[in-house]
Amino acid sequence: MDAHANRWSEDLALIRLAAAEAGKIALGYFGKAPEVWWKNGDRSPVSVADFAANDKLQGMLLEARPSYGWLSEETDDDTGRLERETLFVVDPIDGTRAFIGGEKTWCVSVAVVHHGRPVAGVLVAPALGEEFSAALGQPALKNDQAITVSHPQSQDPLKLAVAEDVLKFVQPQHRTSVQRVRHVPSLAYRLAMTADGTIDGTIVKRNSHDWDLAAADIILERAGGQLVDADGSRLVYNRESVKHGVLRAGAGHALDKLRMFMPDDPTG
Incomplete structure (x- = not known):
């Protein structure tokens, strides 16, 4: 087990709480035609819900862990993150196209990355009522039940x-x-x-x-x-x-x- 296991377990509890709160905010905009802009670089959409969820995550997480770096799709990149051994890596709404199209398969994505590898992560899909989470030394969970990858028969497609x-x-x-x-x-x-x-x-x-x-x-x-x-x-x-x-x-x-x-x- 990683020597920092207790630390990552505490971080997982923190990001689960923050992602759930951000998910509630995003869900409040879902299906209500939120305002949408198009990014100049890649013409991908971003909505007012993305920014609102991002603000909630940034406020909660950096207040709790001020020494951590920050990388988010909806925040201007600060290269100071490269000097941090640990940081939050966030997508406030992964699947914005699905979100603005009324599809439920979007989620709030939050990870803690340490020395280049994720050590804790959570995905909250509020429109589906689902949460996935994991940390080093712990099993992967879906709605608090352990999950595992597929183990099909050799002849299965x-x-x-x-x-x-x-x-x-x-x-x-x-x-x-x-x-x-x-x-x-x-x-x-x-x-x-x-x-x-x-x-x-x-x-x-x-x-x-x-x-x-x-x-x-x-x-x-x-x-x-x-x-x-x-x-x-x-x-x-x-x-x-x-x-x-x-x-x-x-x-x-x-x-x-x-x-x-x-x-x-x-x-x-």
């Missing part, structure tokens, strides 16, 4: 939540071995679906960010799965660049098959 344009890269001889599950816009929620065994795995297109991944990464890891890059290595967070290349996520059997079924970069 591989259940993947991927976009249709990714599935076309599956090699022809393996296409009958893959069952596509409807794509879920929230990347964090897709990884949570992998953690609880709803699906076997997913492919993450290039240019995901730390805030999309960190909380779900520790949850998936503690559920027995992995999130890895094209080389099969675990991700490092809180670098100068917070973007990532093509990633694979899943239970061990799924990662083995994904390496066999698809090229290293199925989106390039």
Whole structure:
């Protein structure tokens, strides 16, 4: 067990509380046509709910842990975070497109990252009444019940939540071995679906960010799965660049098959 296990357990309790409060705020805007803007850099949407949830998280978390750094999708990046050994990595609403479209598969994502790896994480999906959480030395939980990645029979098709344009890269001889599950816009929620065994795995297109991944990464890891890059290595967070290349996520059997079924970069 990590020597800091008690510390991460306390941090997990803190981020669960903060994420639940932020989720209540976001849910108050859900289905009510909140004001939406479009970011100039990548033309992705952001709503008034994102900012309100972000403000709640930033206030609660940094008041409780003033020595921690801060990285959030909805806050201007402060490179001072690079000098902090521990920081919060936050997406106040992961799946904003789903949120503004009235779909329930969006979540508040909060992680504690220490020396480049997540050590505690929570995903709160208030419209679904779901919470996923995990910390080093503890099991992954969904609504306080332990979860684990899938363990299918060898002949079962591989259940993947991927976009249709990714599935076309599956090699022809393996296409009958893959069952596509409807794509879920929230990347964090897709990884949570992998953690609880709803699906076997997913492919993450290039240019995901730390805030999309960190909380779900520790949850998936503690559920027995992995999130890895094209080389099969675990991700490092809180670098100068917070973007990532093509990633694979899943239970061990799924990662083995994904390496066999698809090229290293199925989106390039």
